[in-house]
Amino acid sequence: MQTILIVGNGMVGYKFCEKFVARAESKKYKLIVFGEEPRAAYDRVHLSVYFENRDAQALELAPLDWYSDNDIDLIVSERVTDIHRTKKTITTASEKEYNYDYLVLATGSAPFVPPIQGVEKQGVFVYRTIEDLEDMMAYADKIKKVKPGARAAILGGGLLGLEAGKAVMDMGLEPHVVEFAPKLMPRQLDARSSNVMQLTLESMGLHIHASKATNKILGNGAITGMDFGEDDTLEVDMLVISAGIRPRDELGKTCNLEMGVRGGIVVNDKMQTSDPDIYAIGEVALYNQMIYGLVAPGYEMAEVAVNQILKKDDVVMRPEIDMSTKLKLIGVDVASFGIPYMPADKGLSIIYENKTKGIYKRINVSHDGKTLLGGIMVGDAEDYSILHQMYLNNMPLPENAEELIVGSRGEGASAFGSAMDLPDAAVICSCEAVTKGAICCSVLEDGNESVKGIAKATKAGTGCGGCKPMISDLVTESLKSIGKTVKVRICEHFEYSRQELYDIVKTRGIQNYNELIDTVGSGHGCEICKPAVAAIFASIYNETANLQDTIQDTNDRFLANIQRNGTYSVVPRVAGGEISPKQLMAMGRIAKKYDLYTKITGGQRIDMFGAQLHELPLIWEELIAEGFETGQAYGKSLRTVKSCVGSTWCRYGMDESVSFAIEIEHRYKGIRSPHKFKGGVSGCIRECAEARGKDFGFIAVEGGWNVYVGGNGGAKPKHAELLAEKVDKETAIKYVDRFIMFYIKTAQPLQRTAAWLDKLEGGITYLQNVVIHDSLGIATELDAEMQAYVDTYKCEWKEAVETPEIRERYTHFVNSDETDNNIEFVDLRDQKMPKEWA
Amino acid sequence: MTIENLNTYETVASENVKIWFKAAATSKFPKNGGACIKYKDKQIAVFNFTREDTWYACQNLCPHKMEMVLSRGMIGEENMEAKVACPLHKNTFSLQTGENLNGSLKAIATYPVKVENGFVYVGFSD
Numbered sequence: 001m002q003t004i005l006i007v008g009n010g011m012v013g014y015k016f017c018e019k020f021v022a023r024a025e026s027k028k029y030k031l032i033v034f035g036e037e038p039r040a041a042y043d044r045v046h047l048s049v050y051f052e053n054r055d056a057q058a059l060e061l062a063p064l065d066w067y068s069d070n071d072i073d074l075i076v077s078e079r080v081t082d083i084h085r086t087k088k089t090i091t092t093a094s095e096k097e098y099n100y101d102y103l104v105l106a107t108g109s110a111p112f113v114p115p116i117q118g119v120e121k122q123g124v125f126v127y128r129t130i131e132d133l134e135d136m137m138a139y140a141d142k143i144k145k146v147k148p149g150a151r152a153a154i155l156g157g158g159l160l161g162l163e164a165g166k167a168v169m170d171m172g173l174e175p176h177v178v179e180f181a182p183k184l185m186p187r188q189l190d191a192r193s194s195n196v197m198q199l200t201l202e203s204m205g206l207h208i209h210a211s212k213a214t215n216k217i218l219g220n221g222a223i224t225g226m227d228f229g230e231d232d233t234l235e236v237d238m239l240v241i242s243a244g245i246r247p248r249d250e251l252g253k254t255c256n257l258e259m260g261v262r263g264g265i266v267v268n269d270k271m272q273t274s275d276p277d278i279y280a281i282g283e284v285a286l287y288n289q290m291i292y293g294l295v296a297p298g299y300e301m302a303e304v305a306v307n308q309i310l311k312k313d314d315v316v317m318r319p320e321i322d323m324s325t326k327l328k329l330i331g332v333d334v335a336s337f338g339i340p341y342m343p344a345d346k347g348l349s350i351i352y353e354n355k356t357k358g359i360y361k362r363i364n365v366s367h368d369g370k371t372l373l374g375g376i377m378v379g380d381a382e383d384y385s386i387l388h389q390m391y392l393n394n395m396p397l398p399e400n401a402e403e404l405i406v407g408s409r410g411e412g413a414s415a416f417g418s419a420m421d422l423p424d425a426a427v428i429c430s431c432e433a434v435t436k437g438a439i440c441c442s443v444l445e446d447g448n449e450s451v452k453g454i455a456k457a458t459k460a461g462t463g464c465g466g467c468k469p470m471i472s473d474l475v476t477e478s479l480k481s482i483g484k485t486v487k488v489r490i491c492e493h494f495e496y497s498r499q500e501l502y503d504i505v506k507t508r509g510i511q512n513y514n515e516l517i518d519t520v521g522s523g524h525g526c527e528i529c530k531p532a533v534a535a536i537f538a539s540i541y542n543e544t545a546n547l548q549d550t551i552q553d554t555n556d557r558f559l560a561n562i563q564r565n566g567t568y569s570v571v572p573r574v575a576g577g578e579i580s581p582k583q584l585m586a587m588g589r590i591a592k593k594y595d596l597y598t599k600i601t602g603g604q605r606i607d608m609f610g611a612q613l614h615e616l617p618l619i620w621e622e623l624i625a626e627g628f629e630t631g632q633a634y635g636k637s638l639r640t641v642k643s644c645v646g647s648t649w650c651r652y653g654m655d656e657s658v659s660f661a662i663e664i665e666h667r668y669k670g671i672r673s674p675h676k677f678k679g680g681v682s683g684c685i686r687e688c689a690e691a692r693g694k695d696f697g698f699i700a701v702e703g704g705w706n707v708y709v710g711g712n713g714g715a716k717p718k719h720a721e722l723l724a725e726k727v728d729k730e731t732a733i734k735y736v737d738r739f740i741m742f743y744i745k746t747a748q749p750l751q752r753t754a755a756w757l758d759k760l761e762g763g764i765t766y767l768q769n770v771v772i773h774d775s776l777g778i779a780t781e782l783d784a785e786m787q788a789y790v791d792t793y794k795c796e797w798k799e800a801v802e803t804p805e806i807r808e809r810y811t812h813f814v815n816s817d818e819t820d821n822n823i824e825f826v827d828l829r830d831q832k833m834p835k836e837w838a
Numbered sequence: 839m840t841i842e843n844l845n846t847y848e849t850v851a852s853e854n855v856k857i858w859f860k861a862a863a864t865s866k867f868p869k870n871g872g873a874c875i876k877y878k879d880k881q882i883a884v885f886n887f888t889r890e891d892t893w894y895a896c897q898n899l900c901p902h903k904m905e906m907v908l909s910r911g912m913i914g915e916e917n918m919e920a921k922v923a924c925p926l927h928k929n930t931f932s933l934q935t936g937e938n939l940n941g942s943l944k945a946i947a948t949y950p951v952k953v954e955n956g957f958v959y960v961g962f963s964d
């Protein structure tokens with residue numbers, strides 16, 4: 001048996017192991033891996049996610065068991081200090097010696113710290129490992145306590161620097177990015193795109209200082225500022241250095257391997273160093289006189305080294321490595337591919353720029369207009385994958401190349417062909433080097449009919465994830481090509497879409513979940529189908545969540561939103577946001593009695609937080625006695641109808657928006673739908689109620705109401721579209737009644753109206769035909785169904801407190817009257833909050 | 839309560855049961871759902887899979903954020919394996935093995951359950 005020692009258990013070192021043990025021939029070799037870090041390899045690319053969840057396990061590339069299951073000895077917290085090439089051994093920091101037949105150096109790189117006076121001061125950090133992040137967070141917490149509004153600077157405005165900028169911003173520090181070059185991301189972006197990027201980032205609160213050379217770090221012991229010379233300084237309390245990387249090539253130097261002039265261990269196209277038994281891969285390897293600071297080339301190097309060691313000599317590194325990237329930086333899409341920018345004699349550039357929307361796109365095309373040479377996208381990189389593929393595969397361009405970025409998009413025909421037009425050899429997932437051919441084959445021959453299935457079988461999409469939309473297209477198209485329509489099934493228990501299930505329940509008169517799964521499903525259900533089906537029953541029979549409580553999502557099951565610490569919130573309906581002093585006092589009294597935290601919500605009402613399960617019926621009993629009813633803040637149902645004061649008080653008001661909002665909120669309250677829905681009513685086009693940001697909205701205009709539908713805020717904001725203009729109130733209500741009913745019947749589970757309208761073929765025009773011109777002949781039916789909802793509304797909290805069996809659900813233990821002693825609150829500005837998660 | 843003394847839940851295999859704790863009448867537990875019982879210092883989630891006519895028990899503590907909430911989670915099945923989804927972030931755990939099915943969280947402890955004369959008993963080793 002031969003021994004392979006791997007030095008470095010980072011992303012590429014791990015990938016080497018993974019690829020190696022996947023090969024049948026690997027059984028003849030013993031792998032021993034040394035890692036200097038205290039933990040097994042993790043996903044450095046998504047390091048910043050650690051700020052959000054502090055969950056190191058979630059970043060692991062493989063759990064520790066994986067190494068032992070595959071007979072790999074992993075030795076962590078152990079640095080390799082020497083290589084003895086003649087003896088073919090290595091020694092470690094703890095002075096142990098190991099023999100090798102092959103040695104693989106995957107030591108990666110370290111952040112480059114420029115020799116600036118004062119970099120050793122407290123509060124100066126680099127950004128590479130989980131430990132770096134932990135140190136930064138601890139320091140940030142410390143300075144925030146003594147100094148509200150503390151600032152952190154990042155030295156370096158490249159990719160990593162901007163990511164670090166976002167990280168310090170999330171830590172609650174005021175972020176400043178200091179860049180030496182006159183523009184951000186000097187390596188990937190041209191001046192104009194960099195400018196667009198800068199404007200967008202500044203609008204998000206990132207301060208940017210370009211063309212600044214840092215002379216000195218100021219401070220006595222701990223950093224207090226940066227000095228740029230000529231009396232130009234910036235006060236900061238923390239600094240993260242992100243000024244590039246340097247390969248960790250110490251080992252190569254000490255044993256005299258051939259080195260690059262500016263560092264890095266020289267390798268040939270077999271990934272061999274100047275010693276044929278020693279390989280170098282990843283960020284430590286200098287290939288073609290370059291260090292590649294991205295994972296995809298590192299993974300390719302790992303693949304080559306595996307093959308070379310296993311004697312598959314013909315697998316070598318490509319001469320040219322594609323450095324195209326697409327990233328989301330602080331929520332802004334940034335991509336560059338091929339030659340991002342170049343002088344005019346090399347080709348023509350087509351540029352689209354929209355500063356108000358923060359979008360910049362540039363493509364570079366050969367002089368004859370036939371080939372795509374490269375490009376840049378900022379703010380909108382949706383078409384990156386396909387453009388990148390066109391570039392890689394030298395695909396023919398449309399006659400008017402500008403369509404590629406400004407597009408005859410939208411109205412049907414796209415300027416691009418479909419993903420199916422790509423050659424089979426096109427690499428779709430560059431992190432894992434999976435081709436289009438392999439993906440289609442996995443769909444057609446191995447029956448993997450979902451993105452998830454493909455990921456399992458081929459690993460495509462498991463790296464940076466950027467290729468997922470394309471994989472999804474390939475799955476759909478491949479299935480179509482063999483005449484299979486892609487069936488949207490809600491989960492493994494039902495082979496139907498939500499709409500089909502809706503029709504089944506309705507036409508067969510099915511009464512409950514058990515009956516449904518027994519007649520048309522299989523097995524016993526799960527957390528995906530149960531709530532979806534619950535919503536269908538609620539929509540068809542207008543039944544409350546109390547009836548089939550265990551198929552409801554937690555929030556519906558207990559008629560309250562569950563909080564961070566397992567307590568609940570209480571939100572009574574305050575229709576239109578109108579509340580009397582008497583009601584306010586009642587609410588205040590009850591909140592005080594049960595020691596609840598209170599806050600005005602973004603939906604114009606009052607939320608009371610921190611109620612324990614057993615307190616819910618008691619609180620609601622008192623609220624109901626004061627005339628309140630449930631606000632359904634927990635349900636996939638109407639939330640609020642936001643209003644402005646309108647003509648009642650406002651000098652510009654065209655009509656009474658509050659009255660209308662209250663009326664409409666009472667009309668739709670309690671209706672269960674595929675997702676929550678919200679409304680707004682504004683008294684004039686100044687739009688103080690943000691009606692166009694809601695699922696439905698009315699705006700008073702000269703001569704009537706304008707009706708808008710399909711808007712939302714949230715993760716993907718969208719303005720509602722105009723459904724009808726200048727109609728009277730009754731007509732406005734009628735149209736919205738039909739719109740909501742039509743949505744309820746046909747949308748997917750958890751699809752808001754905006755997403756639904758976006759997918760509706762024919763869009764708003766089609767919708768107008770259905771609800772205004774009754775093109776489907778279902779208007780009377782929709783009207784009747786809506787009226788039935790309105791007539792059968794009941795407050796489910798009233799039902800709950802008045803029914804002893806339902807009240808019984810609200811106990812923490814079924815065998816004891818004690819309450820949950822795990823719940824802890826701490827003080828917060830004269831109120832309380834749950835104790836922080838550890 | 840600190841995390842160290844929260845993390846005291848250990849799976850009890852049926853052959854190691856020393857005490858069958860009489861928890862409550864079967865009627866106290868929702869059909870096709872769960873509820874929580876107290877045994878000494880422990881919070882145990884008990885699930886009634888009425889459709890399959892089986893019962894399971896596990897720690898009430900979700901290892902993700904260390905909250906006592908699993909009994910309020912939705913139960914279901916994946917490839918014939920009984921599971922519970924945590925109500926807070928929908929991490930799912932096998933009720934047969936305790937394993938985290940959709941991630942790599944620590945496995946939860948599971949306990950044997952039996953039903954006799956209309957009462958639910960949960961098995962403990964101490």
Ligand code: SRM
Pocket residue numbers: 561562563569571599600601602603604605606607633639640642676678693694711712713714715716752
């Ligand atoms: C309490 C409140 C925040 C606040 O303190 O103001 C809130 C709190 C929650 N929001 Fe919200 N949203 C609140 C107003 C909003 C608004 C503002 C608005 O309504 O005008 C929005 C953007 C507008 C919109 O929806 O279009 C909003 C967009 C979301 C979204 C994103 C929805 C989307 O389509 O992208 C979610 C996630 C979801 O529903 O899946 C969400 C989900 C949640 C949940 C229910 C998450 C959860 O399941 O725990 C939060 C419950 C907290 C709790 O414990 O009660 N909340 N949420 C607001 C309650 C309003 C109310 O009176 O009922």
Ligand SMILES: Cc1cc2nc3c(=O)[nH]c(=O)nc-3n(C[C@H](O)[C@H](O)[C@H](O)COP(=O)(O)OP(=O)(O)OC[C@H]3O[C@@H](n4cnc5c(N)ncnc54)[C@H](O)[C@@H]3O)c2cc1C
Pocket residue numbers: 007008009010011012013014034035036037044045046047048078079080081106107108109127128129160163248251281282283284292293294295296298327464
């Ligand atoms: C915050 C951040 C974001 C990033 N984002 C992206 C991105 O979006 N896309 C992308 O393609 N790339 C990104 N990268 C770069 C990517 O992480 C690296 O290209 C990749 O990790 C390189 O892998 P590697 O194995 O060569 O090096 P590393 O992952 O650094 O692993 C090297 C390991 O070797 C260990 N080691 C070094 N010397 C020794 C020794 N003598 N003995 C024992 N162990 C040793 C080190 O401690 C380290 O654990 C990002 C990097 C960071 C830090």
Ligand code: SF4
Pocket residue numbers: none
């Ligand atoms: S935005 Fe909404 S969902 Fe997010 S933390 Fe705030 S309240 Fe919760």
Ligand code: FES
Pocket residue numbers: 900901902903904905924925926927928929
């Ligand atoms: S606390 Fe259970 S999944 Fe997060």
